[in-house]
Amino acid sequence: MKKDNISDAVIRRLPRYYRHLDDLHSKGVVRISSSSLGERMDITASQIRQDLSCFGEFGQQGYGYNIMELRSEIGHILGVDKGHRLILIGVGHLGHALAQNFNFSHMGFHVDTAFDISCALIGSSINGITVHSLDELDDYVYAVRPEVAVLTVPKKAAQGMADRLISLGVRGIWNFTNVELSVEDADVFVENVQFADSLLTLSYRISQK
Amino acid sequence: MKKDNISDAVIRRLPRYYRHLDDLHSKGVVRISSSSLGERMDITASQIRQDLSCFGEFGQQGYGYNIMELRSEIGHILGVDKGHRLILIGVGHLGHALAQNFNFSHMGFHVDTAFDISCALIGSSINGITVHSLDELDDYVYAVRPEVAVLTVPKKAAQGMADRLISLGVRGIWNFTNVELSVEDADVFVENVQFADSLLTLSYRISQK
DNA sequence: TAGATTGTTAATCGATTAACAATC
DNA sequence: TAGATTGTTAATCGATTAACAATC
Numbered sequence: 288m289k290k291d292n293i294s295d296a297v298i299r300r301l302p303r304y305y306r307h308l309d310d311l312h313s314k315g316v317v318r319i320s321s322s323s324l325g326e327r328m329d330i331t332a333s334q335i336r337q338d339l340s341c342f343g344e345f346g347q348q349g350y351g352y353n354i355m356e357l358r359s360e361i362g363h364i365l366g367v368d369k370g371h372r373l374i375l376i377g378v379g380h381l382g383h384a385l386a387q388n389f390n391f392s393h394m395g396f397h398v399d400t401a402f403d404i405s406c407a408l409i410g411s412s413i414n415g416i417t418v419h420s421l422d423e424l425d426d427y428v429y430a431v432r433p434e435v436a437v438l439t440v441p442k443k444a445a446q447g448m449a450d451r452l453i454s455l456g457v458r459g460i461w462n463f464t465n466v467e468l469s470v471e472d473a474d475v476f477v478e479n480v481q482f483a484d485s486l487l488t489l490s491y492r493i494s495q496k
Numbered sequence: 497m498k499k500d501n502i503s504d505a506v507i508r509r510l511p512r513y514y515r516h517l518d519d520l521h522s523k524g525v526v527r528i529s530s531s532s533l534g535e536r537m538d539i540t541a542s543q544i545r546q547d548l549s550c551f552g553e554f555g556q557q558g559y560g561y562n563i564m565e566l567r568s569e570i571g572h573i574l575g576v577d578k579g580h581r582l583i584l585i586g587v588g589h590l591g592h593a594l595a596q597n598f599n600f601s602h603m604g605f606h607v608d609t610a611f612d613i614s615c616a617l618i619g620s621s622i623n624g625i626t627v628h629s630l631d632e633l634d635d636y637v638y639a640v641r642p643e644v645a646v647l648t649v650p651k652k653a654a655q656g657m658a659d660r661l662i663s664l665g666v667r668g669i670w671n672f673t674n675v676e677l678s679v680e681d682a683d684v685f686v687e688n689v690q691f692a693d694s695l696l697t698l699s700y701r702i703s704q705k
Numbered sequence: 706t707a708g709a710t711t712g713t714t715a716a717t718c719g720a721t722t723a724a725c726a727a728t729c
Numbered sequence: 730t731a732g733a734t735t736g737t738t739a740a741t742c743g744a745t746t747a748a749c750a751a752t753c
Contacts, residue, residue: 288737296720298700302693306674320734332734333722340736348735349729365696366703380596384589385691394695434702459702461695465515478698482594482689484511486603486670487574489687491507493643493668494575497713505744529710541710542746549712557711558753710753717746724739729732 290341297338301365303328304338308358320351367395372433375401376448377440378408378418381463385437386413396435400427428455435459442466449477499550506547510574512537513547517567529560576604581642584610585657586649587617587627590672594646595622605644609636637664644668651675658686 307328311319321332328335339345345360346352362368373396375382382401391398401418403409408418419427436457440448445464452460453475460477462468468477516537520528530541537544548554554569555561571577582605584591591610600607610627612618617627628636645666649657654673661669662684669686671677677686 294720298697299693301700302690302696305696306692322734331722333724334720336734336736337721344736346735347729348727349733351734364700366699367696369699369703371699371702380589380593384593387589389691391695394692394699396695396699435698459698461698476698476701478694478701480689480691480694481511482598483515483603484508485687485689486600486605487511487514487576488507489644489668489670489685490575490578490580490603490605491510491573492685492687493580494578503744531710540746542748543744545710545712546745553712555711556753557751558709560710708753711751713749713751715746715748717744719744720742722739722741725737726735727737728735 288340289343293341297341300330300334300338301361304335305358305361305365305367308354308361311354312358316354318351318353321346324352362395369395371396371435372431373398373435373437374427374431374433375416375437375439376421376424376452377401377438378403378405378413379439379441382437382439383413385439386416400431402427424451425455428452428457433457435461437461437463439463497549498552502550506550509539509547510570513544514567514570514574514576517563517570520563521567525563527560527562530555533561571604578604580605580644581640582607582644582646583636583640583642584625584646584648585630585633585661586610586647587612587614587622588648588650591646591648592622594648595625609640611636633660634664637661637666642666644670646670646672648672 307324321335325332325335336346342364343360345357373391375386375398378386378401382403386401398416401413401416402421402424403418404421409420411418434457436452436459438445438448438460442464445462445466446468449460449462449468449470453470453472458475460468460475462477462479465481465483467479470477516533530544534541534544545555551573552569554566582600584595584607587595587610591612595610607625610622610625611630611633612627613630618629620627643666645661645668647654647657647661647669651673654671654675655677658669658671658677658679662679662681667684669677669684671686671688674690674692676688679686
């Protein structure tokens with residue numbers, strides 16, 4: 288039974304389902320039951336069925352799920368077929384690493400432009416992504432209307448840049464600065480990648496006993 | 497009342513407490529109540545008190561918490577005072593970005609060595625971290641006994657390298673490859689940084705409505 | 706002392722798991 | 730058909746919030 292309010296816990300599991308189904312699909316597996324998938328992912332079959340039931344009915348009694356179909360359904364739920372546009376703000380080492388290595392298009396994102404203040408970088412191109420001056424940001428965003436901006440700028444510039452991006456109409460910020468951005472607009476979403484928090488969690492675990 | 501089994505939810509909030517207290521401390525604030533901290537962090541005062549009570553009694557009735565003291569208590573819980581040693585495995589763009597930008601020492605980690613297979617990199621130095629050949633990995637680990645390895649190698653090499661590191665005695669793997677590592681040993685912890693999952697979560701949110 | 710705020714117990718809320726009728 | 734497996738309801742478990750006596 289389709290639900291209206293999906294809990295954060297469920298949403299955070301969706302990409303993992305997607306990844307596993309993608310994997311199985313590329314290995315040529317055609318169908319899978321919730322219990323086999325659960326075993327693979329180390330979660331209960333119940334949870335998988337419960338999670339999926341928030342969005343619809345994708346399986347078939349006695350058969351399980353068709354992998355290609357379920358993969359595409361979850362992809363659709365995640366919005367990978369929406370053709371979202373994305374820009375990179377900041378081309379330091381991290382921004383550069385993302386531009387170079389991260390497979391944005393596999394997640395359904397179109398990226399062709401990054402912005403930085405460094406003259407040394409402006410005009411250069413990384414993996415097909417050209418670096419522009421931040422002076423051109425406003426015009427670009429008005430013209431192209433990217434939905435998402437990846438923020439890899441220095442700490443100090445983070446909040447100001449976030450405000451600017453939001454006022455320009457960006458709806459999602461993928462935030463790699465270790466600053467907790469304050470955002471008023473309820474339609475704008477910030478997804479934080481907090482390296483430090485992640486490492487400290489690991490530090491905690493290896494420190495026990 | 498001190499607890500034995502701390503839930504994952506609590507552990508994942510600790511770094512955030514630590515970060516906020518660190519911030520307040522560096523701003524010169526001396527004391528804070530659970531309610532003010534809660535307001536700042538957008539969580540309930542109850543949750544803060546409940547969380548902290550898992551580890552001991554750090555506050556004072558009528559006063560609240562001494563920031564310097566609580567910060568150092570939480571730092572201690574997280575193990576930032578343990579002097580953990582860390583190595584980088586893989587010096588591609590991402591490894592390079594981490595070596596260059598990430599403040600490992602602020603998290604209490606000692607890092608001076610990275611490993612890679614590329615001859616072009618071996619012998620070079622990034623931000624005081626020298627790059628060695630992977631041929632030297634075993635000797636180094638036996639000699640120095642680093643607790644944590646940061647894994648930023650290509651997908652294909654991930655599981656093999658993880659196995660090797662674990663057999664050498666590494667206890668924590670900070671995993672940036674988008675491979676779900678399989679680890680038998682219950683004393684070894686893997687902390688995943690799944691960029692793709694994070695971006696897809698954002699994709700989901702901006703796709704609603 | 707009076708006011709503030711803790712640590713903890715109890716109540717509530719939400720998420721996970723189990724069970725099972727429905728059905729492919 | 731018989732076996733397998735779904736989607737969903739109910740039961741359980743755990744996490745969050747509220748309340749309050751204790752006390753600085």
